[in-house]
Amino acid sequence: MSRTMKTQCTGCGRLMPIGMKCNCRNRNKPKKEPNEVDKLRNSHRWKRKKRPHIIKRDLGYCQRCYIKYGIIESSKLTVHHILPASKYPELFFEDSNLVTLCDTCNKQLGINEQLDFDWVVPNDYEYNF
Numbered sequence: 001m002s003r004t005m006k007t008q009c010t011g012c013g014r015l016m017p018i019g020m021k022c023n024c025r026n027r028n029k030p031k032k033e034p035n036e037v038d039k040l041r042n043s044h045r046w047k048r049k050k051r052p053h054i055i056k057r058d059l060g061y062c063q064r065c066y067i068k069y070g071i072i073e074s075s076k077l078t079v080h081h082i083l084p085a086s087k088y089p090e091l092f093f094e095d096s097n098l099v100t101l102c103d104t105c106n107k108q109l110g111i112n113e114q115l116d117f118d119w120v121v122p123n124d125y126e127y128n129f
Contacts, residue, residue, distance in 0.1 A: 037085045040092045050093050054079045057122055058100035064109070065102060068117040076103040084111040096121045 006015045009022035016022050040046055055077055065073040080101045083091055091097040099119055101109070109116065 036089050037092070040085070040089065045093065050098075051079050054095070054098045055100050057095075061100070062102035062105055063099050063119055064105040064115070064117050067119060073102045073105075077101070078103055078106045080106050080109060082115060083113055086111070087113075 005018045007018050008015055009024060011022060012024040014022055014024065034042070060074055060077070062071075062073040062077065065071040078101055080099050081088075081092070082097050082099060085092050088097070099115070
C-alpha cells in the first residue's frame with residue numbers, strides 16, 4: 001500500500017495529492033477591495049514620511065523592549081498605532097498615537113487600546129508635513 005503525499009487547499013480545506021490543483025470555487029476568489037486603513041498604510045505619506053520619522057524620533061529601537069526589558073532591539077521595526085487604526089483612522093498620522101516597536105512586541109500588543117509599559121511621547125522634535 002503506497003501513501004500519497006497530500007496538501008490542503010487554501011480555499012476549501014480539502015486534502016489533495018501534491019501537484020494537483022483543487023477546482024473549488026474559493027481557490028480563485030477575487031481579492032477584496034482595499035479599505036481606508038489599507039490605503040493610508042500604502043500611501044507615500046506613511047511609507048516615505050511618517051513611518052521613517054517615528055522610527056527616527058524613537059531613536060531606531062523598540063520602545064517596549066527598551067523600557068520594559070532593558071533591551072535595545074533595532075531589527076524588524078514597526079510603527080504601532082496605540083489606538084488601533086481600524087477603529088480610529090482619523091489618528092493614523094498622529095504622532096502621539098504612534099510608537100516604534102519590534103515585530104514581536106507589535107504582535108504581542110495586538111489591538112489593545114493601551115500600552116503595557118510607561119512610554120511618554122517625546123516632545124523635543126519638530127516635524128511638519
